[in-house]
Amino acid sequence: MPRIHFDTHSYTWIIEPDCKNEMSSPIVDEGVYDYIICGGGTSGCVLAGCLAEDPSLRILVLEAGPDNADLENVHMAGGWSALLDHPETDWNILTTPQPGLNDRQVKCSRGRFLGGSSGLNGTLCIPGTKQDYDDWGLEGWGGEDMFGWMRKAESFHPKPQFQTSASAHGTSGALHTEPHDLAPISELVKKSFISKGLEYYPDMFSRGDVPHGCSDVMRTVHQGVRSTAADFITKGYHRERITIKTGVIVDRAVLEKDSESGELVAIGAVTVSKDGEAREYRARKEVIVSGGAYCSPGILMRSGIGGKEELEKLGIECQIDLPGVGKNLQDHVLCFLFYDVLTPNLTNDHLVYPVGAAESTYALYKEKKTGVLSTFPFGVFAYARLGSRLQDSKLWTSAPHAPGRDPMGLTPSQPNIEFANTELYGGPKQFNEFPTEGKSAFAMCVVLMNQQSRGSVRLKSRDPRSMPVVDHAYLKEELDAEVLAEGCRFADEIVREGEGTRDVVGGVWGEDKARGGGFGDLKTREEWKAWVRENATTCYHAGGTCAMGPPDSPSAVLDARLRVRGVRNLRVADVSVVPSINNGHTQMVAYGIGEGAAEIIKADGK
């Protein structure tokens, strides 16, 4: 009989099918593999490719979505937003109503195809600072280690017009990166950053050593084609010893009790197809869960690993009581501030929105792999420390803080906020007030670093085809809203008063706060805070839900070798493993974790 209960988080009745009735009992597949990787996303593909360097190993990658080879909008980076919302290519995660965002629900997209989110992300390489990783306090995962793993994944291609830091880049990985050619508006934004005290440092984001300044950001694009994690196991890196199965959803890891030690051991994985056919695969060595921050906790929970009470409510027998599974969910919150641009052709709007423009731009891409569609339309970036601007904030000055840290837990070497400009009107789908002929607009984006709020991922039902219940608790902590509001206030000053932009910007683009407008008259931080709660959205940087931690930490799911506590031969490798997300963007972290996990697994395998 199906079980019915009321979910107090999502305020809906949940009808839970009896899985045994809904899905066939698992058929044990012919194949036995050394390593089974559950999730062929960013970290999962990197890990598979690195493990396969050993010709004696047989590796299985299980991916819920399709292969990415024929998905044009994966390879054409400017087509990224066309992949969002489609059930075939996007997990379409919708958060619960967020009290900190005036009860709005936020769409948190995730790549659902081989390569995962690396195939629809913004291609931006901003690894954060080394201190971010030192703060984890975990052996083997400090700043030097992580920057080393990220470099190992990369093949950097310089361009003569950009000054770069060659030593900060790798040259022999499968991930191809290069600098981005700036649109005229971005050159002006750069001038405004500099005139407002954010000095230009060449390639500072690749080194992660400047917390207050501006620079160019390298992209995971080369010669007009997006480089994704799938490239680690396809194209030139295709190997017979890696078996890739797409269109299969991992239900759970198969656990067995070792008859001698009594220890739980992972021996395989069970998948289901869309129509409920179940299959079981066996692992000689290990099962590694790489479903990403929203899906890895679910795979563990369906395997009986998670908070006992929570599992029992779902009718799952608890094998290991690990209440940290699905907790500690983090992200970076982001605000878009849109401005009307008076001078024609400074932005790239004229190449996209007038009648016939999109067709010509697409034809250019098809023919030469250049133009607006060959790249992600963000321009120049900056980091800022905000301590001096927050001296009149009672919340900031009275907040407790550790020695050498500010109230957000950051040292002077880490930024409080990130700024970036878009090179045309656009962004996630809610930004749909497109410019008409002759009009143009761009956004200044403001991203909060080291948010203090923590959310959770829970299971809605035992059915692996159902979506998780995601509560990001965005801006739950008042200090998060305070710092983000100050960041937006600073961003607005940069655009309206900065030397590059003050004479070309007409005013705010639109009145709808949720669509990046309606901030023209705001002055005080309190007014900005109210605006932020109406406007803030995700930066798509979910992490932390299967966190590593020291043995005495009750919330840690993994040890520092990515092993699930209490189970042999079961690890997690993706952005869910981070105790705290970096003060940057998370794709390079996923690449670094894939590389680091492979080294650890190879070493332990010996």
Ligand SMILES: Cc1cc2nc3c(=O)[nH]c(=O)nc-3n(C[C@H](O)[C@H](O)[C@H](O)COP(=O)(O)OP(=O)(O)OC[C@H]3O[C@@H](n4cnc5c(N)ncnc54)[C@H](O)[C@@H]3O)c2cc1C
């Ligand atoms: C729209 C968007 C824009 C972004 N922009 C940037 C950016 O510009 N720069 C940056 O640094 N970061 C960016 N990010 C974040 C970055 O891409 C991710 O943090 C990173 O790719 C996550 O890697 P992962 O391995 O943890 O998860 P993913 O890459 O998401 O991989 C998880 C994989 O597991 C699969 N999977 C999940 N559950 C199952 C299951 N049960 N069975 C089988 N398969 C399963 C998924 O389909 C997916 O392929 C962006 C993300 C998004 C969504």
